[in-house]
Amino acid sequence: GLMGEFMKYLPITLIITLSSSLFVALVINPAMAAFFMKVKDKGNHPDMEMNAAELEAAGEQPIMIRGRILTTYQNILEYALRHRVAVVAASFAFLIILMQVWKLVIGLEKPVEFFPTLDPTSAYVNVDPPEGADLDYMDRIIKQIEMAVGNYSLPGNRNKDLSFDERYQQAYILQKHEKRNGEIFEGPTDFDNIEHIYATARKKAGSSLFSEYSDNRLGIQFIDFEDRKTPSAVDLEVIRERIKDIPGARITVSEEKGGPPTGAPINIEISGEDLRVLGETASQVRSIISRIPHVEDVKDDYMDALPSVQIDIDRQKAALFGLSTNVIGFALKTAYNGLNVSTYRESGDDYDITVKFTEADRKVTDVLRKLMIPSPVGQMVPLTTLASIKYEGSIGDINRINHERVVTVKANVDESKIPGSVAKLQAEDMLRDFILPPGYDIKFTGQHEHEQESRDFLTKTFVIAIFLIFLILVTIFNSVGQPVIILTSVILSLGGVYLGLTVMRYPFGIIMCGVGVISLAGVVVNNAIVLIDYTNKLLERGLDLRDAIISAGATRLRPVMLTAITTILGLVPMATGVSIDFRKMSISLVSETSQYWKSMSIVVIFGLMLATLLTLLVVPTLYSLFATAPEAIKTKYAVIKKWYWRPFEKRGA
Numbered sequence: 250g251l252m253g254e255f256m257k258y259l260p261i262t263l264i265i266t267l268s269s270s271l272f273v274a275l276v277i278n279p280a281m282a283a284f285f286m287k288v289k290d291k292g293n294h295p296d297m298e299m300n301a302a303e304l305e306a307a308g309e310q311p312i313m314i315r316g317r318i319l320t321t322y323q324n325i326l327e328y329a330l331r332h333r334v335a336v337v338a339a340s341f342a343f344l345i346i347l348m349q350v351w352k353l354v355i356g357l358e359k360p361v362e363f364f365p366t367l368d369p370t371s372a373y374v375n376v377d378p379p380e381g382a383d384l385d386y387m388d389r390i391i392k393q394i395e396m397a398v399g400n401y402s403l404p405g406n407r408n409k410d411l412s413f414d415e416r417y418q419q420a421y422i423l424q425k426h427e428k429r430n431g432e433i434f435e436g437p438t439d440f441d442n443i444e445h446i447y448a449t450a451r452k453k454a455g456s457s458l459f460s461e462y463s464d465n466r467l468g469i470q471f472i473d474f475e476d477r478k479t480p481s482a483v484d485l486e487v488i489r490e491r492i493k494d495i496p497g498a499r500i501t502v503s504e505e506k507g508g509p510p511t512g513a514p515i516n517i518e519i520s521g522e523d524l525r526v527l528g529e530t531a532s533q534v535r536s537i538i539s540r541i542p543h544v545e546d547v548k549d550d551y552m553d554a555l556p557s558v559q560i561d562i563d564r565q566k567a568a569l570f571g572l573s574t575n576v577i578g579f580a581l582k583t584a585y586n587g588l589n590v591s592t593y594r595e596s597g598d599d600y601d602i603t604v605k606f607t608e609a610d611r612k613v614t615d616v617l618r619k620l621m622i623p624s625p626v627g628q629m630v631p632l633t634t635l636a637s638i639k640y641e642g643s644i645g646d647i648n649r650i651n652h653e654r655v656v657t658v659k660a661n662v663d664e665s666k667i668p669g670s671v672a673k674l675q676a677e678d679m680l681r682d683f684i685l686p687p688g689y690d691i692k693f694t695g696q697h698e699h700e701q702e703s704r705d706f707l708t709k710t711f712v713i714a715i716f717l718i719f720l721i722l723v724t725i726f727n728s729v730g731q732p733v734i735i736l737t738s739v740i741l742s743l744g745g746v747y748l749g750l751t752v753m754r755y756p757f758g759i760i761m762c763g764v765g766v767i768s769l770a771g772v773v774v775n776n777a778i779v780l781i782d783y784t785n786k787l788l789e790r791g792l793d794l795r796d797a798i799i800s801a802g803a804t805r806l807r808p809v810m811l812t813a814i815t816t817i818l819g820l821v822p823m824a825t826g827v828s829i830d831f832r833k834m835s836i837s838l839v840s841e842t843s844q845y846w847k848s849m850s851i852v853v854i855f856g857l858m859l860a861t862l863l864t865l866l867v868v869p870t871l872y873s874l875f876a877t878a879p880e881a882i883k884t885k886y887a888v889i890k891k892w893y894w895r896p897f898e899k900r901g902a
Contacts (some may be wrong), residue, residue, distance in 0.1 A: 259764065311787065311800035319803050322865070326802055329866050330795060333874045340867050344744040351747040355754055360671070362756045363700040366664040367844045368480050369504035374398065374467040374492060377499040377548075387450045387465050389413075390498050394467050395448055396420040397491040399438050428476040429839075442481050445470040474841035486663070489545065501546040503661065514669025515544065515660040515676050516695025520653040526686055527551065527656040534658050534680065534691070541675050543663040551656045552646060558614050562636040570635070571625040577635060580622050585611055614638070659695070668756055669696055700759060707763035714767060715739070718774055726781070730875040735777040738868050739770045742860035749855025750848075758848045765852030772853075773860040776812060777868050780805045784872060794876055798869045806865065813861040816853070823850040 314323050329336045352360070374394050378387050392413075399420035411419070423435040437446050451464045469488075471481045482504075489502050517534060521527050528551040539547045560581070562574050587605030594600070610616045617638055621629040632638075648655050662672045673693060680691060715736060722732035746766060750757060783805055787797035822828065824847055828840035 256760065256764065263768075312804040314799075314803050319806065322806060323799055323803060326799055326866065326869060329870045330798065330873055333870050336867065336870045337874065340741050340863065344741055344747075347744040347747040347751070351751045354751050355756055360668070360756055362664070362668045362758050363670065363696060363703070364760055365758055365844055365848055367506075368474060368477070368482055368841075369485070369506075370471055370474070370481075370841075371505045372469045372471075372481075372485055372488075373503050373505075374469070374488065375501045375503060376465040376467075377501075378465065379498065382498075384450060386497070390495065390500075391448050391450050391465065391467060392417050393495050394492055394500065395446070397495065398443075398446060398467060398469070398488055427478075428472060429478050430476065432476070434472075440484050440487075442471045442477050442479065442484050443469055444472045474844075475837050475839040482663075499548065501548060501661075503546065513659040513695045514662040514664070515658075515673055516693065517658040517676070517680075518650065518655050518692045518694050519658065519689065520650070520655045520692070521686070521689035522654060524551070524647065524654060524656075526689065527654060530685065530689065531656045531658050534683070537679050537683070538658065538660050538676055541672055541679070543666045544660050544672055544676075545663060547658070547660040549656055549658045550646075550648060557641060558617070559639045559641050560617070560632075560636045561639065567635050570628065570630050572622060572630070572635065577622055577632070580620070584620060614640070670700060703763075704759050707759065707767075711763070711767055711770075714770065718770070722774075722778070725778075726785070730878075731781055731785075731872070734781065734868060734871045734875060735774055737871060738777050738860065738863050739773050741863050741867060742769060742773050742856050745769075745856035745859030746852045748859065749851045752855070753851050755848050755851060761846065761849040762852050765849035766856070768849075769853050769856040769860065772812070772816060772857060773864070776809045776861070776864045779808060780864060780868055781872060784869075794873060798873055802865060802869050809861060809864055813857050816857055820850040820854050823847065824854060 312319070314320060376387065376390055376394070378390065396417060421437055423437060424439060425433055426436050426441045427433055434444070436443055445468075447468045447470075449464065449466055449468070471477070471484075485502055485504060492500050492502070515538060517538075519527055519530050519534065521530075528549075531549040531551050535547050535549055538544060562577055564574065567573065567577065583604065584606050587603040589601045590604050591602040592599050593602055605611075606616065618631075618633050620632040622632055622635065624630050648657070660672075660676075662669045673696075677693065683691070685691060719732050719736060722735055723729060726732060743766070746762070746769070749755075750762070780801060784797050784801040787801055788794070792800065823843055826838065826840045826843040826847070828837050828843065829835075
């Protein structure tokens with residue numbers, strides 16, 4: 250899907266990187282170790298030699314438990330092994346508590362987001378003028394928007410004694426602003442974040458009514474993200490407030506979206522047969538949606554009352570003069586669009602000679618009452634004799650989806666205050682009791698479809714990944730219980746995910762957090778495998794269960810901790826926004842790209858912090874529980890069996 254195309258480079262990069270690291274670990278590192286590492290002085294044992302088996306056995310000896318850290322870990326692990334059921338139950342209870350805390354703190358207001366909300370780098374003030382508006386009309390409206398966005402704080406901008414052109418010139422006086430780093434720059438507005446603005450006005454708006462960026466618009470370019478003192482999203486709110494009372498056109502503000510292209514947060518398709526009924530229904534839906542808090546720029550693509558001139562030809566009268574609708578239509582087309590009658594050549598260049606009405610006549614309709622139509626017999630017949638001329642409004646474009654006529658209602662959402670998914674749910678609740686005419690239907694599409702598709706895809710991916718990991722683990726350990734222990738640690742590590750989202754006050758991102766959870770599962774599985782595999786080896790050497798678990802935990806404490814610490818430290822710059830600009834050879838404390846990856850890094854960091862504790866405590870506890878479970882079950886079964894048959898034994902005696 251769309252999100253797969255956008256995110257595929259991440260797994261491809263990881264696959265290539267991990268494959269390369271495996272090659273380096275198995276081939277390059279041994280060669281480098283043989284070249285650089287030197288054998289220390291043998292001292293009193295100059296002739297001591299060891300074969301491969303002896304070297305392997307010596308290298309796998311359990312670590313001596315001494316020192317404050319290892320002793321403390323041993324005491325904690327022994328306590329956990331004495332209260333195995335309580336420790337496992339407390340771990341699951343802690344997971345549930347963290348989930349509920351996240352729901353209470355974040356989940357009730359912003360539970361889920363499709364993609365991280367980014368601070369826009371540019372924005373557009375779109376202008377949808379009335380149908381038939383000329384270029385001068387649109388230019389004047391855009392100039393009003395420029396004055397509102399420009400130096401609005403200057404008194405001259407609102408001085409009614411000045412002419413419109415004088416106030417427009419006043420609006421473009423450059424002002425000095427200061428960036429975050431102290432650098433001074435001149436901007437055309439009174440906003441500290443706006444570096445450039447430009448305006449575009451065109452006579453034919455084309456698809457401007459419902460495109461994201463209109464042909465008639467004011468473009469706004471913000472300064473770089475690291476130079477902003479305040480978020481640019483705040484400036485857009487102020488701009489919306491300034492332009493909301495400008496009459497004469499439908500004016501909306503749209504920001505440039507980062508990440509993959511998706512539909513509007515609220516996108517409602519109303520389908521039916523009668524376009525006018527669809528238009529009325531869309532107007533009612535639009536008024537309902539507008540009442541939702543933080544929903545803005547509500548619009549639909551229904552066009553009605555387009556000014557038009559309808560010429561109804563009386564076929565019987567036309568036939569009396571030997572005329573047809575085709576001949577009359579061709580005459581009208583020639584009058585307005587023109588007809589090439591000849592070519593004029595000068596200096597090797599050809600110029601078409603076109604016959605049509607003058608520009609002044611084409612702008613008025615009274616000339617139609619003077620238009621003469623030539624008949625086949627050479628007689629000139631007035632158009633008013635053959636047809637009636639009426640002024641009526643007509644319907645604009647007809648949009649079809651799956652062969653059905655559709656009018657679409659769209660709305661943007663201020664996702665810094667409320668996620669688009671929550672606003673969509675509120676819209677669904679408000680429209681649940683909305684009465685539709687028979688034969689008409691309402692459907693939520695747009696971003697909702699992409700969101701649902703991505704959620705289903707990531708859910709299937711996570712299940713498939715867990716299943717494949719389980720199959721590989723069963724093959725490696727030749728056991729079902731030990732893979733279950735490892736996958737249980739993966740499930741419990743989700744508590745760290747919710748802890749991180751709660752601390753940082755982030756919603757659960759379907760894309761970035763979903764990728765983070767899948768990445769976290771891979772690291773957690775690796776740590777658990779290292780611990781369980783060494784525990785199995787110690788049991789094979791004859792150690793009893795308790796000693797093997799404690800020795801394995803103490804021996805693998807350092808590699809597990811190093812894996813977690815290095816991974817966390819590697820993700821800290823991404824979570825904090827610190828980045829290195831290799832082009833300028835400088836370190837930036839604020840990074841624009843970190844907006845994409847911050848939620849994913851937070852999920853992995855906090856999840857790994859909790860998962861490390863789980864690996865070192867809960868995994869050994871579960872291992873002990875699973876190892877003694879068959880014997881415990883057999884003992885309990887014997888007790889129950891003895892209790893059940895006791896009355897019968899007394900009766901027989």
